[in-house]
Amino acid sequence: MAETVIIGGARTPFGKFGGVLKGRPAxxxxxxxxxxxxxxxxxxxxxxxxxxxxxxIQAGAGQNPARQAALFAGFNAEVPAETVxxxxxxxMRSITLASQIIAAGxxxxxxxxxxxxxxxxxxxxxxxxxxxxxxxxxxxxxxxxDGLRCATEGRHMxxxxxxxxxxxxxxxxxxxxxxxxxxxxxxxxxxxxIFAAEIVPVPxxxxxxxxxxxxxxxxxxxxxRGDTSLKKLAALRPAFAxxxxxxTITAGNAPGVxxxxxxxxxxxxxxxxxxxxxxxxxxxxxxxxxxEPRLYPIAPALAVQKLLQRQGLQLDAVDRxxxxxxxxAVVLACGRLLGWDSDKVNVHGGAIALGHPxxxxxxxxxxxxxxxxxxxxxxxGIAAVCSGGGQGDAVLIRVEG
Numbered sequence: 001m002a003e004t005v006i007i008g009g010a011r012t013p014f015g016k017f018g019g020v021l022k023g024r025p026a027x028x029x030x031x032x033x034x035x036x037x038x039x040x041x042x043x044x045x046x047x048x049x050x051x052x053x054x055x056x057i058q059a060g061a062g063q064n065p066a067r068q069a070a071l072f073a074g075f076n077a078e079v080p081a082e083t084v085x086x087x088x089x090x091x092m093r094s095i096t097l098a099s100q101i102i103a104a105g106x107x108x109x110x111x112x113x114x115x116x117x118x119x120x121x122x123x124x125x126x127x128x129x130x131x132x133x134x135x136x137x138x139x140x141x142x143x144x145x146d147g148l149r150c151a152t153e154g155r156h157m158x159x160x161x162x163x164x165x166x167x168x169x170x171x172x173x174x175x176x177x178x179x180x181x182x183x184x185x186x187x188x189x190x191x192x193x194i195f196a197a198e199i200v201p202v203p204x205x206x207x208x209x210x211x212x213x214x215x216x217x218x219x220x221x222x223x224x225r226g227d228t229s230l231k232k233l234a235a236l237r238p239a240f241a242x243x244x245x246x247x248t249i250t251a252g253n254a255p256g257v258x259x260x261x262x263x264x265x266x267x268x269x270x271x272x273x274x275x276x277x278x279x280x281x282x283x284x285x286x287x288x289x290x291x292e293p294r295l296y297p298i299a300p301a302l303a304v305q306k307l308l309q310r311q312g313l314q315l316d317a318v319d320r321x322x323x324x325x326x327x328x329a330v331v332l333a334c335g336r337l338l339g340w341d342s343d344k345v346n347v348h349g350g351a352i353a354l355g356h357p358x359x360x361x362x363x364x365x366x367x368x369x370x371x372x373x374x375x376x377x378x379x380x381g382i383a384a385v386c387s388g389g390g391q392g393d394a395v396l397i398r399v400e401g
Contacts, residue, residue: 001103002268005279006397008041009367010200011262014355015119015222021259022119023204026055026359027065029261030115031072033360036200037111038073041265042277045074049107051081052098053263054090054114055359057147058083060122069115069261085359087147087387088326089288090114091262092362096286096395098266108271113263114364116357118143120259143257147358150293150388157296157388158327162240162249164297165329168336175253175328176233179352182325186224186349194348195221197371198262198364223256223355253328258355262363264370279400281370284380285311286395297327299392300384301334307382307394315340318396319379320372322365325350326386334384347372361385366395373399 012029015021021029030053038045051073053066062068067081075081086093091114098110121143128137149156165175189195201217238247239254272279287307291299300323308315321344323331331350335342348368351361365383373381378401384394 002105002270004099004102004266004283005269005272006264006281006283006370007043007267007272007277007279008037009198009264009280009370010036010040011198011364011367012202012260013199013218013221014258014260014357015218017257018119019222020204020218021117021202024117024202024259025120026061026115026117026261027068028072029117029202029259030065030069030113030263032200032202033113033115033261033263034069034073034111037113037263037265043109043265043275046076048075048079048109048111050110051075051079052084052094052110052112053081054084054086054094054362055116056085056087056090057116057118057121057143057358058085059124059142059146065115086391087389088324088358089362089385089387089391089393090359091364092366092383092385092393092395095264095266095363095366096393099283099286102266102268109265109267111263111265113261114360114362115261116359117259118147118257118357121147152293156240158249158254159240160294161297161327161329162247163294164333165248168333170248170329170332172248174332175248176230178328178331179233179253180228180230182346182349182352183225183228185347186221186353187226189348190220190224194375198367221354223258224349224353249327249329253352255325255351255356258357260355260357260360260364262360262367264363264367280374281397281399284396284398286393288391288393291390293390296386296388296390297330298333298337299386299390300330300394301337303392303394304338304382304384307396311396317380318382319344319376320347320369320381321345322369322381322383324356324361324365324385325352326356328352330386362393369397370399377401
């Protein structure tokens with residue numbers, strides 16, 4: 001089977017809910033990330049065989065959002081595109097699916113990633129289709145229904161995380177400390193220009209009247225907070241209270257609701273050599289697990305264990321880990337199970353600070369992992385993510401020194 005490599009990658013800055021990127025739908029953000037990844041790879045868009053993009057909350061976005069993103073990015077109409085929905089793992093699964101297709105010999109170059117604009121998710125008037133002839137109706141928040149709540153039990157993702165925190169003895173203080181770490185490291189990363197290797201600017205109009213309107217570019221992640229502290233985090237009220245507990249999940253130790261996109265260009269090593277492209281990273285393997293929906297917070301740890309077993313590796317052989325901070329409790333519970341060295345984990349912050357646009361996050365952490373390993377001079381890295389429904393995905397990459 002063909003060895004697969006990443007030869008380019010890019011992401012947009014991540015925006016706050018209703019923030020600076022709210023005027024850009026997900027498919028445009030996805031298109032901008034695809035353009036950036038393609039440009040950085042040096043590959044002609046005519047050489048790309050397929051586009052695969054993840055998007056978790058698709059209501060109102062139109063048919064096949066990946067196809068829309070591909071056309072927005074400037075790919076020819078003859079390039080097929082498909083959309084993946086594996087909730088928070090959508091972007092990562094798009095990348096690993098691309099790797100599988102190439103390894104099987106069914107394509108040579110695929111653009112893959114994920115996108116989400118949580119600011120643009122609509123409400124639905126579900127009782128209007130057949131018979132709301134008079135009187136008041138109700139609206140369903142599709143952001144909650146399709147993105148943040150368990151489809152089988154109706155419980156919020158944070159409610160499950162609260163239960164896992166209690167089960168694993170993870171204190172509120174531990175979670176707040178991890179959240180502060182995430183913000184501090186992300187802010188330092190921004191100040192040091194570390195994320196510049198990942199980000200492509202998003203052009204926006206300033207909203208002034210057409211005669212005076214001008215375009216400006218968003219180049220930096222909006223969510224990280226340099227002014228937060230343990231005292232401020234401790235003052236926040238619990239957002240959920242699992243049965244028999246007082247609740248430890250807050251808005252401070254959870255990620256935000258965000259907008260953004262990320263993409264990479266995946267190809268075979270042989271094709272990269274023919275194109276004269278130096279691989280950024282080699283995809284060595286990936287794994288997925290599925291558990292009871294309530295156990296999704298620990299699924300990344302089990303996916304990592306499965307991946308390591310397949311590869312015949314021990315965790316201490318891994319130099320960097322990017323684990324999506326769906327909640328601080330998720331990272332801490334996975335740390336309990338894996339017994340990792342936390343200094344290797346989310347070195348420049350994670351989703352609590354940077355944001356968690358659901359369909360994009362799995363692709364974002366792959367790109368962040370590649371760039372982090374390149375900065376350290378190479379090594380092995382694992383990116384892992386949990387997803388609603390009780391699933392977890394992990395991917396192992398190698399960056400040459």
